Amino acid sequence: xxxxxxxxxxxxxxxxxxxxxxxxxxxxxxxxxxxxxxxxxxxxxxxxxxxxxxxxxxxxxxxxxxxxxxxxxxxxxxxxxxxxxxxxxxxxxxxxxxxxxxxxxxxxxxxxxxxxxxxxxxxxxxxxxxxxxxxxxxxxxxxxxxxxxxxxxxxxxxxxxxxxxxxxxxxxxxxxxxxxxxxxxxxxxxxxxxxxxxxxxxxxxxxxxxxxxxxxxxxxxxxxxxxxxxxxxxxxxxxxxxxxxxxxxxxxxxxxxxxxxxxxxxxxxxxxxxxxxxxxxxxxxxxxxxxxxxxxxxxxxxxxxxxxxxxxxxxxxxxxxxxxxxxxxxxxxxxxxxxxxxxxxxxxxxxxxxxxxxxxxxxxxxxxxxxxxxxxxxxxxxxxxxxxxxxxxxxxxxxxxxxxxxxxxxxxxxxxxxxxxxxxxxxxxxxxxxxxxxxxxxxxxxxxxxxxxxxxxxxxxxxxxxxxxxxxxxxxxxxxxxxxxxxxxxxxxxxxxxxxxxxxxxxxxxxxxxxxxxxxxxxxxxxxxxxxxxxxxxxxxxxxxxxxxxxxxxxxxxxxxxxxxxxxxxxxxxxxxxxxxxxxxxxxxxxxxxxxxxxxxxxxxxxxxxxxxxxxxxxxxxxxxxxxxxxxxxxxxxxxxxxxxxxxxxxxxxxxxxxxxxxxxxxxxxxxxxxxxxxxxxxxxxxxxxxxxxxx
Numbered sequence: 001x002x003x004x005x006x007x008x009x010x011x012x013x014x015x016x017x018x019x020x021x022x023x024x025x026x027x028x029x030x031x032x033x034x035x036x037x038x039x040x041x042x043x044x045x046x047x048x049x050x051x052x053x054x055x056x057x058x059x060x061x062x063x064x065x066x067x068x069x070x071x072x073x074x075x076x077x078x079x080x081x082x083x084x085x086x087x088x089x090x091x092x093x094x095x096x097x098x099x100x101x102x103x104x105x106x107x108x109x110x111x112x113x114x115x116x117x118x119x120x121x122x123x124x125x126x127x128x129x130x131x132x133x134x135x136x137x138x139x140x141x142x143x144x145x146x147x148x149x150x151x152x153x154x155x156x157x158x159x160x161x162x163x164x165x166x167x168x169x170x171x172x173x174x175x176x177x178x179x180x181x182x183x184x185x186x187x188x189x190x191x192x193x194x195x196x197x198x199x200x201x202x203x204x205x206x207x208x209x210x211x212x213x214x215x216x217x218x219x220x221x222x223x224x225x226x227x228x229x230x231x232x233x234x235x236x237x238x239x240x241x242x243x244x245x246x247x248x249x250x251x252x253x254x255x256x257x258x259x260x261x262x263x264x265x266x267x268x269x270x271x272x273x274x275x276x277x278x279x280x281x282x283x284x285x286x287x288x289x290x291x292x293x294x295x296x297x298x299x300x301x302x303x304x305x306x307x308x309x310x311x312x313x314x315x316x317x318x319x320x321x322x323x324x325x326x327x328x329x330x331x332x333x334x335x336x337x338x339x340x341x342x343x344x345x346x347x348x349x350x351x352x353x354x355x356x357x358x359x360x361x362x363x364x365x366x367x368x369x370x371x372x373x374x375x376x377x378x379x380x381x382x383x384x385x386x387x388x389x390x391x392x393x394x395x396x397x398x399x400x401x402x403x404x405x406x407x408x409x410x411x412x413x414x415x416x417x418x419x420x421x422x423x424x425x426x427x428x429x430x431x432x433x434x435x436x437x438x439x440x441x442x443x444x445x446x447x448x449x450x451x452x453x454x455x456x457x458x459x460x461x462x463x464x465x466x467x468x469x470x471x472x473x474x475x476x477x478x479x480x481x482x483x484x485x486x487x488x489x490x491x492x493x494x495x496x497x498x499x500x501x502x503x504x505x506x507x508x509x510x511x512x513x514x515x516x517x518x519x520x521x522x523x524x525x526x527x528x529x530x531x532x533x534x535x536x537x538x539x540x541x542x543x544x545x546x547x548x549x550x551x552x553x554x555x556x557x558x559x560x561x562x563x564x565x566x567x568x569x570x571x572x573x574x575x576x577x578x579x580x581x582x583x584x585x586x587x588x589x590x591x592x593x594x595x596x597x598x599x600x601x602x603x604x605x606x607x608x609x610x611x612x613x614x615x616x617x618x619x620x621x622x623x624x625x626x627x628x629x630x631x632x633x634x635x636x637x638x639x640x641x642x643x644x645x646x647x648x649x650x651x652x653x654x655x656x657x658x659x660x661x662x663x664x665x666x667x668x669x670x671x672x673x674x675x676x677x678x679x680x681x682x683x684x685x686x687x688x689x690x691x692x693x694x695x696x
Contacts, residue, residue, distance in 0.1 A: 006030060006115055007040050007047070008079055011065070015072050020062030031111050033103060035246070039200050051075045091194045092116050093130045094165060096123070097151075098197050100141070101162055104246070106148025137161045138359055155248050156291065159239050160359075166198045166235055167363050202238035206280070210237045213275045217268070229299040230455070236295050237272070240288055241280060250291040257290050265296035297354045315589060315627050316353075317655065320345045321662055322594070323388045330380040333410050336663075341409040344433055348401060356392050364397035369487050370404070371396075377410075378403050391629055404486075408433040419500055420448045422462060424470035425486060438488040439469065445500040465503050469496065530694055532649035537687045539611050540653070543571060544683065546615045546676035555622050555637060556583070559601060562616060562639060572641065574607040581605045582639075590625035592632045593661070596668050599624050600658065602640040604651070611650060612641040613657055615671065615679065636672055653690070660686045 009030050014021060027034045041063065045055045051074065053067035065072065087095065095116060099107060112123045127149060131141040139153035139161055151158060211234055225233070243249065252260070260266055269292035277284050320342055328335040335341060355362060364370075371378055381402050385394045394402075421439060425432035436449040446467070452460060454470075457477060462468065468481035482499055484492040553561065559582060563575035572578045581603045585591070592599045616637040626632040638661065642654050660683065661671055670682055 006032065006036075007044055010037065010040055011044060011048075011075070012079060014063065014065045015076055017064075020058060020064045022062040026063070031108070033105075036099075036102060043196075043200075048075075051078075087116060087118075087194075089126065089129070092118065092122075092126050093133070094169060094194050095197060096126055096130055097134075097161070097165060098201060100149065100151040101158060101201065103150070106142075106144075106150045108148045109143075112149065134161060136359065137164065154251070155243065156250050158248075159236065159243065159250075162198070162201060162239060163232060163236055164363070166201075167232060169194055169198055202235060202242060206241055207234060207238045209279055210234050210241075210276070213272065213279060217271055217275065225299045226453075230453075233292075233295055233299065237276065237292070240284075240291065241276065241282070244282060244284055244288070249285050250287045252287045252290045257287065260290040260293045263293055263297065266290075266293045269293040269296060294354075294358065297351060299351055315591075316346055316350060317342070317658055318593060318600075318627055318662060319388055320349060321659065323384060325662075326384045326387060327380065327406055330384060331377070331406070331410065335406070335409055338409050341405060344405050344408075345402070348405065352398060352401070353389070353392060356394065356398065362395065362397045364400045366486055367397055367400045369485070370400040373487060374403050374407055377406060381406060404434040408437040418447045419445050419465065419467055419503055420450065420463075421446050421467040421469055422457075422460065423449055423451050424454050424457060424468070424472065424474065424481075425451060432486075435469075435471070435484070435486050435488060438493075439496065442488070442493045443496055443500050445497075445503075467496075467500060467503060529649055530691070532647055533653060533691060533694060536611055536650040536653040537691070540613050540657075541680070541684055541687070543569070543610065543612050544614065544680055546617075546679055548617045552619045555599070555618070555624065555634070558616055558618065558637060559583075559639070562614065566612060566614075566641075571610045571612050572605075572608050577607050578603065578605055578641070581607075590627045590629060592624045592626035592634055594626045594628045594630075594632070596662075597621070597633055597635040597672050598638055598661065598668070599634040599636070600638045600640065600661070602642075602658075604642040604644040604646065606644045608641045608643045611643065611646070611654055612639070613654070613683075614639045615676075638671070653687075656686075656690055657683075 010026060013026060013029055023034045023037050026037045030037065041055060041057070048055050048065060048067075051067075051071050053065055053071055053075065056064050056066045058064075096112060099112065099115065109120050109123055113120045116123065124143075127141050127143060134140065134151075134153075137153075137160055138157045139151060142150050142152045153161075214230070214234060240250075266289065269289045272292055273284050273289045276282075321336070323345065324335050324338070324342055327333075378399060382394070382396075382399050385399060385402065421436075421443075423432055423435055423439070425435055432451040436451065439449055440446055454472070454474065457468075457474065462479065468474075468477075468479060470481055470483055471486050473483065474481060480499075482492075482496060484496065488496075547562075560575070560579050563572060563579045563582075566572045566578075567575040582601045585603055586601065591601060616639065618635055618637065621633045621635045623631050624634045640654060640657060642651055660667060662668060667682070670679060
């Protein structure tokens with residue numbers, strides 16, 4: 001078992017003194033904070049037990065090593081010949097970051113050199129390299145002669161940096177083991193000093209309680225995070241608690257805090273903070289609710305059924321559709337009709353864009369493999385990303401995840417067998433989809449692939465014939481499973497084929513009678529869905545209007561008059577409130593569809609009684625902000641309204657309209673130039689295709 005140089009100094013001091021020593025005395029001798037001494041004593045306690053010695057702490061008195069004197073002498077001799085591990089450059093930088101993060105005052109270069117057992121010159125060189133890595137995370141390292149070294153930046157940036165380092169150092173598997181095993185007993189199970197050092201920043205007992213709280217709130221969280229995002233959230237919460245206890249908390253401007261309160265993730269964040277207050281009996285500032293809201297917004301989603309069908313995501317849908325269209329042109333593969341690809345990209349891009357805008361770090365352990373296996377596709381995605389999101393810099397790590405989505409879509413499908421495969425893949429929908437596509441392409445015996453979380457695996461009804469394939473080690477999972485890399489090598493394909501063929505040999509006949517009722521139930525559900533689809537389509541086609549304005553009205557005047565007209569027709573209940581909602585939506589970001597002369601106003605509002613889609617041609621073109629942030633000329637206003645709440649089939653129909661608008665150059669021309677009859681007929685034809693697809 002390894003111990004650090006500082007831990008050795010503490011043990012020597014305690015053996016040397018026959019009586020108790022106070023934390024303050026130890027702090028002065030070792031030249032570190034009292035908090036650091038407390039943390040090191042936790043590690044020393046386990047180390048002493050291997051020598052049959054006990055660390056005794058007496059409140060208000062001090063600390064003492066108790067045990068047989070011969071054992072103390074043996075330990076003292078051992079310390080003199082103890083071989084201390086030498087750290088790599090990366091490990092030293094991580095240790096330095098931890099020390100600076102915890103310190104409430106500047107740390108002397110000499111202290112850092114002693115801790116790491118290197119020269120002051122080496123520490124200075126490490127600090128220079130560390131500062132380069134911290135720069136993108138909006139942190140800097142201040143070095144002054146006679147003053148010391150300290151970490152400079154906001155509390156939010158500091159926590160973000162530590163969370164990033166924990167994820168980078170421990171990797172998914174280490175973090176999952178930490179949560180799935182008994183957290184409070186985990187420290188003795190890890191030999192990795194650096195991982196231990198990072199996780200010492202978070203009290204394991206607190207982490208265990210936080211996991212209990214998250215389990216209690218599972219029903220309140222309306223979306224499913226990836227395993228890595230789920231664990232990352234718990235680490236974030238643990239860091240937040242530790243920092244709040246020592247007086248460090250997040251600060252947010254009033255304007256930004258008010259904006260976050262309107263986000264759908266805010267009520268969830270508030271419930272989490274309220275539970276933490278209750279369990280830990282600690283005052284937590286409201287700004288921390290905003291901080292957790294931001295983390296939830298940046299979480300990678302494992303799945304989010306229906307994200308395509310929310311009116312609030314139409315802007316993202318437009319950008320994603322353009323992304324796919326440009327990738328189709330670049331690759332020659334037919335991608336624009338692949339709704340699974342578009343939905344998967346949206347699920348990934350929504351939090352990804354937020355993470356990039358907030359300068360959050362991102363890890364992609366598969367980047368080198370992706371570049372090696374998909375270099376041409378990587379460059380194509382990178383080029384298209386610049387065109388679709390000119391104001392956002394996508395690092396290579398993020399490009400790599402996007403490549404996985406397109407790589408998955410471009411893999412062809414063949415005839416399938418009848419095996420079901422459960423995939424445990426922690427990284428997110430792009431990685432898991434690529435792995436699923438490779439499995440279904442290469443292993444003909446697999447008919448269905450289901451992506452699952454490591455945390456729900458034990459509760460699933462997995463039969464003896466089902467395959468379980470994982471990208472990580474599954475702790476305490478007692479069924480047969482295979483570990484593969486997310487990109488699935490040739491050797492792994494052969495191994496999975498053998499695994500699949502073994503399962504086929506276990507096949508047993510299934511009585512047909514047992515399948516009849518589920519089949520009928522499924523048919524009834526499908527017909528009910530078709531009824532909801534056709535009902536919404538009938539409403540939209542009945543209420544459709546294409547209005548050529550007779551007066552020179554601005555877009556604002558046009559919208560207000562249209563809302564009043566729709567109120568008279570009982571499509572909306574309050575023209576003023578619906579118009580305000582549309583203007584509020586426009587204020588958040590542009591509504592002009594890039595590359596066209598169309599602007600799409602849309603809202604989902606409780607004052608809308610029926611779904612509605614109307615077009616309004618302006619006499620004079622207006623300059624409006626596009627979805628890409630640039631000003632553009634608009635000649636036609638499209639108004640898309642949805643009741644709130646509204647069933648998902650209905651909102652899916654409304655979202656389909658946005659697909660139809662930008663489907664190709666012909667459809668854009670139609671909505672820009674043609675008359676009411678042509679547009680009405682075109683919509684009816686597209687809706688007919690939509691229903692036929694649902695029936696099939």
